[in-house]
Amino acid sequence: MQAFVDKMRRRAGRWLDRRPMQVRAPGGMLSLSFDDFPQSAWTEAGPVLAQHGVKATYYVCGGLERGENLGLPQFTADQMRELFFAGHEVGCHTYEHVSTLTLSPAELGRSLARNALWVADRLDGHVMETFAYPFGDVALGAKSIIDLRFALGRGVRNGVNAGTEDRVALKAIGLESRRLPGYDLDALCAEAAAKDGWLIAYGHDVSDAPTPYGCTQRDLERLILAAKAAGLTIVPVAEGRRRLAA
Template structure:
């Protein structure tokens, strides 16, 4: 029964209180993002991003720093400093890595404030401007909170943001070994180019033999190469938000 209610609540979050914004970049855009963040999203993905000269967005939870999540060691504060120093965007993913379906708006707001304070402390005054929903769960009551605090919020529902999109629940594809076989990445990138859309990808670990929620270094490299061949702009989420006209 709870699973059914959660499903209905996810559906309400998707279809109600939509704040539709035009998506009109001069050319198609790709944003790469990493959630949580497992250490390999930095140690393995970082050099690939550097080699291509591109920046990504890392969605962090202060409460996961130095800990384990789904069996993998998570980033340490030093990793976050290095990520920031390399010019990548740091975004918010709640403090405790908690589904918004389990929180009333005041609790979500408190979690976001706590994460903001933690990141601000670690990165010496840094302010996060975009958000990713843990587990992709967007409760209807969460949208107004995200709208107030951030430029935009990213979910995990497959699709390209083109024409217009809900700024508080942007669509994204998973750089996840469980999902990648189901995508035609070349076609998605091509569509982003021809429709002048915004393709957002998210992942977790990046390593050979990734978890179902992660990908290999080659998977990441391939998507970047496809995007470059299709002449997409590759930008962190906040920068992309401005480029698409938000």
């Protein structure tokens, strides 16, 4: 019964209380993002990004630092600093890595404030501009809190963002071994270009033997090359938002 209730709540969060945002990115955009993030999202993905001159967004939970998630070692503060000062974006993913379906608005606000302080203390006062929902769970009551604190929120509903979208629940595709076989990456990039749209991708670990939620270096490179072939501009999520607002 609870699973059914949560399913309905996820649907409500995706479709109700929408905060309209116009997406028109001439020629199309791609943003790459990594959630949580496992160390391999930097140690293995970082060289691929550097090789292609691409900057990404890393969604951080301070409570995961030096911990373990899905059996994988999570990032260190030194790695977070390294990627940040290399020009990548650091965004918010709650402090505890907890579904917003389980939090009241007040509890969510406290988690976001704690994460903001944790990151700012380690990144010279950096203020995170964008948010990604843990597990992709967009709770209806969370949307107003995210709207107050961030320029946008990113979910996990598949598709290219184009035309009028919900700025606190943007669509994204999964750079995940369990999802990638179902995508035509070339077609998605071509759609983003044709619609002046914004394709956002999210992943987790990166290795030769990824978890169901991760991908290989080759998968990551394949998407980058498809985006470049389609003429998409590749930017971090916050930079994409700024370009749309310009």
